[in-house]
Amino acid sequence: MERTEHPVDACDVVVVGAGIVGAAVAARLARQGMQVAVLEAQQVAGGATGRSAGLLLTGMPGHYSWAVQSFGRETARALWELSVEGRERLVETATRLGVPVERTGSLALAVTEEEAEALRASAELLREDGFDAWFGKTDPLRRGFRAALRSPDDGVVDAADLTRALLASAPVVVHTGTEVQALEAEGADIRVWAYRRTVRCGAVVLSTGGYAPTLEPALSRWVNPGQALWVVARPDESPQALLCYADYGYEYARSLPDGSLLLGAWRYPRRPSSSEDSPDPDTALREGLSRFIRRYFPAVEGNVLRRQSGTMGCTPDGVPVVGALAHLPGVYFALGLGGWGLSWAFVVAERLVEMMVEGASAGLLDAERETCRA
Numbered sequence: 001m002e003r004t005e006h007p008v009d010a011c012d013v014v015v016v017g018a019g020i021v022g023a024a025v026a027a028r029l030a031r032q033g034m035q036v037a038v039l040e041a042q043q044v045a046g047g048a049t050g051r052s053a054g055l056l057l058t059g060m061p062g063h064y065s066w067a068v069q070s071f072g073r074e075t076a077r078a079l080w081e082l083s084v085e086g087r088e089r090l091v092e093t094a095t096r097l098g099v100p101v102e103r104t105g106s107l108a109l110a111v112t113e114e115e116a117e118a119l120r121a122s123a124e125l126l127r128e129d130g131f132d133a134w135f136g137k138t139d140p141l142r143r144g145f146r147a148a149l150r151s152p153d154d155g156v157v158d159a160a161d162l163t164r165a166l167l168a169s170a171p172v173v174v175h176t177g178t179e180v181q182a183l184e185a186e187g188a189d190i191r192v193w194a195y196r197r198t199v200r201c202g203a204v205v206l207s208t209g210g211y212a213p214t215l216e217p218a219l220s221r222w223v224n225p226g227q228a229l230w231v232v233a234r235p236d237e238s239p240q241a242l243l244c245y246a247d248y249g250y251e252y253a254r255s256l257p258d259g260s261l262l263l264g265a266w267r268y269p270r271r272p273s274s275s276e277d278s279p280d281p282d283t284a285l286r287e288g289l290s291r292f293i294r295r296y297f298p299a300v301e302g303n304v305l306r307r308q309s310g311t312m313g314c315t316p317d318g319v320p321v322v323g324a325l326a327h328l329p330g331v332y333f334a335l336g337l338g339g340w341g342l343s344w345a346f347v348v349a350e351r352l353v354e355m356m357v358e359g360a361s362a363g364l365l366d367a368e369r370e371t372c373r374a
């Protein structure tokens with residue numbers, strides 16, 4: 001490929017992507033004394049992070065009973081522990097950096113009798129495994145849901161503010177509007193070809209979210225783009241303070257400080273469980289959100305103030321991946337956080353740095369795990 005030469009910068013590590021993962025990785029590496037440059041195609045938090053609805057939720061969509069069934073009891077419990085660890089790391093970091101986190105607790109709500117049973121089973125399994133969970137066979141919101149599971153430690157955070165604060169807190173050079181176009185081995189180093197910039201470095205971290213396969217096609221083995229969409233509406237009725245998700249975690253609602261209501265949905269390229277079966281994820285997403293609003297929040301229908309949508313990386317088993325490219329030594333990746341990515345970001349970043357610096361295994365997040373084979 002013909003490439004335009006630009007003056008070559010040099011540093012120890014280039015982090016590609018300034019979302020919450022890239023920011024957490026860059027800040028951690030810089031604190032260990034490395035010279036770090038972050039190259040971001042758009043602006044800081046311009047991808048999924050800045051579009052997120054801010055829900056800080058423990059675990060994974062599909063409910064705990066689904067995780068136990070899919071991964072086995074021990075692994076499901078270890079995954080939940082990792083997500084709790086990630087959530088707490090985020091809260092500690094946000095608090096240290098002066099970014100507010102509101103711990104409202106969350107409600108998982110059942111839309112079918114089958115899901116009500118999954119929530120009941122999940123609450124039982126969660127309590128047996130040492131997690132806080134309260135189950136009720138009624139709808140605390142009185143909107144027609146079949147059952148509810150409350151997790152007391154979930155909350156909300158402004159993920160874009162946290163990402164900006166993280167990058168500002170460490171001696172990291174950030175270049176925005178700088179899309180990385182190619183990576184090339186150059187002796188023991190790597191040359192990073194970007195828009196109007198070339199950087200020579202010892203290692204590269206790809207934290208490029210749902211766009212990962214565009215830069216490095218080999219990553220499509222692990223990461224494919226999932227879609228998310230939310231709207232903000234002003235309710236006609238007296239506003240109700242809430243933070244909830246329904247339909248196995250694929251639809252959600254959150255009240256905002258000004259009394260308006262954020263209502264959203266997301267779709268994984270392959271859903272663990274679904275109340276509908278559409279071959280086209282975009283259509284499924286829009287229809288799913290409309291149906292959710294019509295059925296449970298009819299007062300806000302047609303009352304939309306603004307909308308947001310975006311793309312995030314999703315893995316085949318729904319668990320984030322940390323790994324290294326076999327064909328390009330020195331290139332690492334931390335990807336696939338999915339629609340509940342915020343509570344995973346800090347453990348993903350930590351595992352990636354431990355892998356890079358100490359050669360440690362990423363454990364359950366390791367890209368070579370059995371459940372993540374394409």
Ligand SMILES: Cc1cc2nc3c(=O)[nH]c(=O)nc-3n(C[C@H](O)[C@H](O)[C@H](O)COP(=O)(O)OP(=O)(O)OC[C@H]3O[C@@H](n4cnc5c(N)ncnc54)[C@H](O)[C@@H]3O)c2cc1C
Pocket residue numbers: 016017018019020021022039040041042043044045046047048049050051052053054055056057159178179180181207208209210211212215227228229230308309310311312334335336337338339340341342343
């Ligand atoms: C609309 C929406 C709502 C969501 N709501 C929630 C929520 O409420 N709670 C929750 O936990 N999760 C939510 N998520 C998911 C969550 O936002 C993501 O899991 C998380 O932010 C992923 O962070 P990341 O750093 O991996 O990726 P991103 O934030 O997407 O960052 C990747 C960055 O890489 C950049 N990039 C890509 N390719 C290149 C390249 N070649 N060169 C340079 N830069 C590049 C992109 O511009 C982007 O800024 C939501 C996602 C969306 C889209």
